[in-house]
Amino acid sequence: MFRYFGFGSNLNITSLRAKGVEPVASRPAVLRGWRLRFNVRHFFRHEGGVGNIERSEKPGDRVLGVLYDCQDEALAPLDAMEACGHGYERITVEVNADGDLIPALTYVGMPRFIDDSCLPSRRYLNIVLNGARSAGLDADYVRELEAQPVHQPEDYPPFTPPPGDYPVFDATSLSQQPLYTALHGAVFDMSGARPQHEYLKSFFGGRDMTLFHLKRLDSSDGNESMDDIRYGCLSEAQLQYLNGYLNEYAREYRYVGRFDYNNED
Secondary structure: OOEEEOOHHHHHHHHHHHHHOOOOOOEEEEEOEEEEEEEEEEEOHHEEEEEEEEEOOOOOOOOEEEEEEEEEHHHHHHHOOEEOOOOOOEEEEEEEOOOEEEEEEEEEOOHHEEEEOOEEEEEHHHHEEEEEEEHHOOHHHHHHHOOOOOOOOOOOOOOOOOOHHHHEOOOOHOOOOOEEEOOOOOOEEEEOOOOOHHHHHHHHHHHHOOOHHOOOOOOOOOOOOOOHHHHOOOHHHHHHHHHEEEEHHHHHHHHEEEEOHHOOO
16 A cells, blocks of 8 residues: 555546546645646647646745555556656655645656746646545635646647558557557557657557547546547547647657557457
8 A cells, every 4th residue: 555645637536547546545635845836848749737846945835635545556557657757756755634744655747857938738727626626625725726827729720641541550450560659540650759758659659549638638527438439429629639639649750540440349
């Protein structure tokens, strides 16, 4: 068993479960002498910055969050989803919960990924806010979050594959291409990606990431399924969200084919 202090998107239990972590128990907690930032650059530029904590000498500074009790087997997926060693590093802090000081694991941004000009996306901030409200965090702290400026992404045109004849992949053939990844019917080659995406090559490689992204939308209830994708049962908000990522995948990677969901199990 370990204790984990969630302060960003993992304030939100739906977000945490989407990462494969089902806590045994949870309670509000306070980390004093630190401040909340959104200055860890997201892997994809249109998402702005994501949550981070930094030490502060300013009296009264604190970070409110949720202290989770987790089974030991949850640590590996949590490390993977938090890009431990590839964007964040795992540390131990002492948080106050129910009047007790309790050691807990949490994640802080690695220096080379820090960009103080970053702002959170509206999607990301909504996830944090929903988690803070559901956890019953202090109303003043929630109001501070509500006042947080957000990143303004560009308007994306509808994604259109480049002209030409391209192969069709399914789950089996895609899994045999460790540097290919799929999103909403399009397949991309990540081999020429910039160095910051090196971690994503191993994380995305050989997989369709559509469901992964859908479960990270701020409207997600955690019940999205492959059938929703296969049969086109997606809302306008989901389609718009995926279209943004399709444009960003096309910017970061090279289009190499189509993905057929009809051969999915």
